[in-house]
Amino acid sequence: MHLTLNRLLTLFCVLLVLGGFLWTALVGLMARAILRPPRMSAGKAIYYLRRLSPGDLGLPYEEENFPTRDRRTGDRLNISGWWIPAHAASDRCVVLVHGYADAKVGAIAWAPLLHGLNLNILAIDLRAHGDSQGKYTTGGFFERDDVGQVIDQILGSRPDETRQLLLFGISLGAAVAVAVASQRSDITAMVLESPFADYEKAIAANTALMGLPGGWTVTAAIAFAKFVSGARFETVRPLELLANLKCPVMSIVGAEDELLDSSDIAALRQATQKVPGSTFWLLDEAAHLRAMTLDPAAYAQKIRGFLTANDVCVPPGSVLPK
Numbered sequence: 194m195h196l197t198l199n200r201l202l203t204l205f206c207v208l209l210v211l212g213g214f215l216w217t218a219l220v221g222l223m224a225r226a227i228l229r230p231p232r233m234s235a236g237k238a239i240y241y242l243r244r245l246s247p248g249d250l251g252l253p254y255e256e257e258n259f260p261t262r263d264r265r266t267g268d269r270l271n272i273s274g275w276w277i278p279a280h281a282a283s284d285r286c287v288v289l290v291h292g293y294a295d296a297k298v299g300a301i302a303w304a305p306l307l308h309g310l311n312l313n314i315l316a317i318d319l320r321a322h323g324d325s326q327g328k329y330t331t332g333g334f335f336e337r338d339d340v341g342q343v344i345d346q347i348l349g350s351r352p353d354e355t356r357q358l359l360l361f362g363i364s365l366g367a368a369v370a371v372a373v374a375s376q377r378s379d380i381t382a383m384v385l386e387s388p389f390a391d392y393e394k395a396i397a398a399n400t401a402l403m404g405l406p407g408g409w410t411v412t413a414a415i416a417f418a419k420f421v422s423g424a425r426f427e428t429v430r431p432l433e434l435l436a437n438l439k440c441p442v443m444s445i446v447g448a449e450d451e452l453l454d455s456s457d458i459a460a461l462r463q464a465t466q467k468v469p470g471s472t473f474w475l476l477d478e479a480a481h482l483r484a485m486t487l488d489p490a491a492y493a494q495k496i497r498g499f500l501t502a503n504d505v506c507v508p509p510g511s512v513l514p515k
Contacts, residue, residue: 204360223405223414227396228422228432229331230294232322238298247301247316252277252308257315261342262336263327265423272343273297273324276351277304277314284356285381285505286313288344290366292387293330294484296323300363301385303485304494307361310500315347319369331424332365332392333431337372344373357381357505364452366404372429375437382503383442384496386483387450390432390457398452432460443471443499447479470503 200511238245247254257274266343274299279285287307291300297316308508320327329335348355355487358384362370367388375379393415400411419426429467435442446458453461458475465473474483474495 217404219236220410220413220417223400223411224417225420227414227418228331229321230330231296233294238296242298242302244298244301246298247275247277247304250305251303252301252304254278257317257347259317259346261339264338267501269326270320270321270339271326272339274315274317274343275301277301277308277316279309279313280300280352281311283311283313284360285311286315286347286351286355287355287359287361288340288347288370289314289316289342290340290360290362290369291316291319291322292364292366294322295363298323299341300366303361303363305345306485306489306496310358310497313351315343317343318361319366329424330365331422332426332452333368333372333429333465333469335422336369337376337429340369340373344377344379348379359383359500359505360387364389366483368429368431371431371434371438371442374440374442378439380440382440382500382505383438384499385431385442385444386484387447387452388431388444388461389452389460391430392414392426394457395436395452398454402451431465432457434470435461435464438468439467441472441499441503442468443472443474443496445484446476447473447481447484448475448481449483451481470501472502 235245241448244250255275255276259272259274261270261272263270269471289303291297298320300316302316304316318325318331320339321330323399344358359381360370360374360378363386367385369382370385374383396415397407401407442465444461447460462473465471476487
C-alpha cells in the first residue's frame with residue numbers, strides 16, 4: 194500500500210512537471226505568434242490576392258525604401274514602400290498602413306478608392322511584415338517611430354506632393370496611425386478602418402477565434418511577448434490615444450467585428466466623437482475589414498464627405514468607384 198502510494202505521488206509529480214513544461218512551451222509559441230506573424234510572400238499574394246503590385250490594379254507606382262533607426266537597438270531598419278502618384282497634380286498624400294500579418298500588397302485594396310479621390314498614396318510595409326526588415330511586430334509601440342521617420346523622409350523628398358498629409362490605417366495599421374498622429378501636429382486627417390480599442394484585448398479575442406487557450410495562458414503569452422520585444426502594448430491603446438489627436442478622424446467600425454465587443458464599440462464611438470470634426474461610422478452587418486465590400490460606392494462617398502468636410506479638398510473631377 195505504501196509502495197503504491199509512493200508510485201502514485203511520483204506519477205503525479207511527473208505529470209505536473211510535464212504539464213508545466215507543455216504549458217510553458219504553449220505560452221512561448223503563442224508569444225512567438227504575437228510577435229512574428231507569417232509574412233505575406235509573393236506566393237501568398239498571388240494565391241490569395243491575385244496581385245503583386247499596384248500595377249496589377251492598373252495604378253502607376255514607384256518603389257520606395259526608407260532607412261530608419263530602431264529606437265530600442267539603434268540598428269538600421271529598412272522600411273519598404275510604394276509611391277502611387279495621383280492621377281492629376283496633387284499636393285495631398287495619404288499614408289496607407291496595413292494590418293497584422295498583411296503587407297502593402299494587401300492594403301492597396303483601398304488604393305483605387307483613394308486614387309479616385311486624386312490623392313498621392315504611400316503604401317508601406319510595417320516592420321516584420323512584407324519586404325520591410327525587423328524581427329518583431331509590437332502593436333504600434335515601435336512602429337510609431339518607424340512610420341514617423343518614414344513620414345519625415347517623404348515630406349523632405351516630396352514636399353510639393355505632401356503639403357496635406359493623411360493617414361489611412363487598417364486594423365493594426367489603425368493603431369499605428371493613431372500612435373503616430375498622437376505625436377505629430379502635421380497630420381491633416383485620418384481614417385481608421387476596423388480599429389481595435391486595445392491591442393492586448395484584440396490578441397485575446399483573436400486567440401479565442403483560433404480555438405487556443407485563453408485566460409492565464411494568453412495573459413502569460415502577452416506578458417512574455419512584451420518582455421522579449423521590449424514593447425509596452427498598454428502605452429499605445431488606440432482608445433486612449435484618440436484623446437491626444439490634433440486632427441479629425443473617421444472611424445469605420447463593423448458591428449460584427451470579431452475583435453470588438455459592444456463595450457469596445459461604444460467606447461470607440463465616444464472617443465472618436467470627442468475629437469473635433471470627427472466621424473464615427475458603424476456598419477450593422479460588417480465584420481472585421483469587410484465594410485468596403487458591402488457597398489464600395491457608398492464607402493467611397495462617405496470617405497469623400499469626411500475629407501471635404503474637413504477642408505481636405507477633393508476636386509470635382511474625382512473618380513469614385515462604381
